[in-house]
Each structure stands twice: as C-alpha cells, then as structure tokens.
Amino acid sequence: MPEIEIRPATASDLTVLATIDHSYQTDHVWQMDRHVDVAQVRVSFRETRLPRTVLVEYPRPVGLSEQKLTDGNRVLVAALANEPVGYLRMSESVLPGAAWVLDMAVHSDLRRKGIATALLLAAQEWASAQDFRSVICEMQSKNFPAICLMLKLGYKFCGYNEYYYKNQDIALFFAYLLR
Numbered sequence: 001m002p003e004i005e006i007r008p009a010t011a012s013d014l015t016v017l018a019t020i021d022h023s024y025q026t027d028h029v030w031q032m033d034r035h036v037d038v039a040q041v042r043v044s045f046r047e048t049r050l051p052r053t054v055l056v057e058y059p060r061p062v063g064l065s066e067q068k069l070t071d072g073n074r075v076l077v078a079a080l081a082n083e084p085v086g087y088l089r090m091s092e093s094v095l096p097g098a099a100w101v102l103d104m105a106v107h108s109d110l111r112r113k114g115i116a117t118a119l120l121l122a123a124q125e126w127a128s129a130q131d132f133r134s135v136i137c138e139m140q141s142k143n144f145p146a147i148c149l150m151l152k153l154g155y156k157f158c159g160y161n162e163y164y165y166k167n168q169d170i171a172l173f174f175a176y177l178l179r
Helices: 013-018 115-129 142-151
Strands: 004-009 022-034 039-058 074-078 084-091 096-104 134-141 155-163 170-177
Touching: 004 115, 004 155, 013 084, 022 142, 039 155, 074 096, 074 115, 096 115, 115 134, 115 142, 134 142, 142 170
Parallel strands: 096 134
Antiparallel strands: 004 074, 022 039, 074 084, 084 096, 134 170, 155 170
16 A cells, blocks of 8 residues: 555645545444433443444535635645545634544545544644644544544543534544643
C-alpha cells in the first residue's frame, strides 16, 4: 500500500470527498443503562453484541462545502497516490480549548488500513501546535468501530448526549488530552 499523505483539504477535493460512503457496519453497540432514584441517577454503558450485523447510516447530512473549509473548521484529507480517500473535519469553536472532531470518513474498501489513525494523529499534532488542551471526538453509540479506534489511541470516554443527533441516536464523546 502506498504511503498515506495527510494534508489540508482544498476546494478541488470536495467533489471526491462527497462520494465517500459514511455508513458503516457493526455487530456491537455501547448500550446505555440508566437507573433513576430519588437520591441519585446512575448511567453506565456496556458493550453489547447485536444478534446480527447492521448497516448504520450517518446521523447527519454529509455535505462538505467550501464554507466548511473555513468558518472555524479545519479539514484534513488523507490521500493515497494523490487521490483523496478520507477526511477529518474539526471545529475550533465548539468548546474553548478543544479541537472538536465533527466528521471523519474513509472509503469503505480502505477501512482498517490505518487511514483514520493517520488522520487523528495529524489532527492531534495540529491541535497541539495551535495550543489546544484536548481533541474531542463525537460518535454514535452504535459506531463500535470508531469507539474501538478511540480506545486504541488512548482517548478517554468523557460524556454523552441523548439529544444530540436528530435521529435520536446517543452521541458519545471521547477526549485526548494534549497537555
């Protein structure tokens, strides 16, 4: 496999990046358990195996535009032989002191080959150079492949939101402390 090049996205990349399938397959989820009592609320997540593999659609519209290359966004492209094969979009304006990863996708036939890892490591390097304290990634509780990647790279679970996505999926948040 050729070497992965990570670079800032350009307007000419947008057409190719728009063709990337953001859906994914999973046979595990992080199941939320909640217990509400008069004196306390307990919430926990546990890995649960599904009875069959499911195809999960991305929880929001994918559209990349030239505006998303600016306006407090940073878009990194992964390229193989000068051809874009994945991207990561992060925002500098969601949470002070944090680079917030909003979107990350890799062509489905090139997944599990280190491309998402390369994108995340480049994002961490960029965020550190910008003096951010952390990188935070959001994902659906169904996105078990991304959860595994976060844990493998040393990200720590740091929260959830049941009302984050319009499709009512639970959003999970993982953080990597830079300093």
